Amino acid sequence: MNTLISLHNSIFSRIERADWLAPTLARFTFAAVLLFYFWNSGVTKLGDGIMGIFAPSVGGYAQIFPKALEAVTYDTSQLSIFHWAVVTAGTWAEFILPALIVVGLLSRVAALGMIGFIVVQSLTDLYGHGGIEHPETLGAWFDNISNAAILDQRAFWVFTLLVIVIKGAGPLSLDRLLAPRQKSEM
Template sequence: MGALIGFFVRLYTMVFGALERLTNGWFLGLAARFIFAAVLLQYFWNSAKIKIDGSIMNIFTPGAGAYAQILPKMTEAVSYDISQIAFFPYGLIVLLGTWAEFILPALVVLGLFTRFASLGMIVFICVMTYVDVTGHGVDIGILFSTTPDKQIISVRLLWIFLLLVPTLKGPGVVSLDWLFGRSYRRREMYYD
């Protein structure tokens, strides 16, 4: 019996050791970025487009939709007349939040400044969840819930976990970070 168990342990170790060696350094980062692009990129960009009223020309002047999403209670208090909201700090918060929702997902997908962008997206999701609860009154549910309308927190945690992979492991070989890093390393070797 011990020989049979030993055989399966060796087989297991051999198969999964080979799989780990084959995917080391490139697969996890690429897969996480691909899944982020497939599942979340459009979600965040659609949300960002609402903030600029659908026109890239409004990238420096987010509309009432941006204020309503980011500062819901304050925007409602001024009857959605955003000219009554001070630029500093509130307008600046809305402007930077709008830019972050466009720029950070693009950087993650491209694999450029990936660790920074992924960490930024994690912070963005945490802030978004906080605003959903405190500003919009959303019931984000509870962990381990089997009721679909009580699973928002579980979904957001999956998003965060997905972004933890490139934050901790990097973007992988198929990325602009790797390409620029390779170019930099070659240049450094040339000058040494």
């Protein structure tokens, strides 16, 4: 029995000391699961042509401000500069923040930005798109159903991003490459 305990302690103490493992796997998981989700969502918000990055599509407004857009009968010219700025910034965030996380540049700030984005996205899904009227969309923790879009899925998303906020991007990142070298004391 002592041999088994020693083997267990030996293996898991090495894993516990592997500070690179959690942030590297968190970035990999983000890239594998969420990178194209956010990029594809951003593409749907782009307007026509190269200048579409400054002139969001009607779909972009519909995703972020569904009730306001409906109130002006889907005429985006009747919305304010505030609406344009939010939709444009949200569109850019869907491209820039995931890219920063994947390459590991300013990763802690980008992960915090993504957490904020997910909170706003979730509130928009609940209140703007009527998800609050459908309890299965919100879901509930500590139940036997694990696929609710808001509380279940997005808890995992935020946890993955919190690993990056807390631990950084890991050794395979531009953050590490650009960081000043630590001089070892003798």
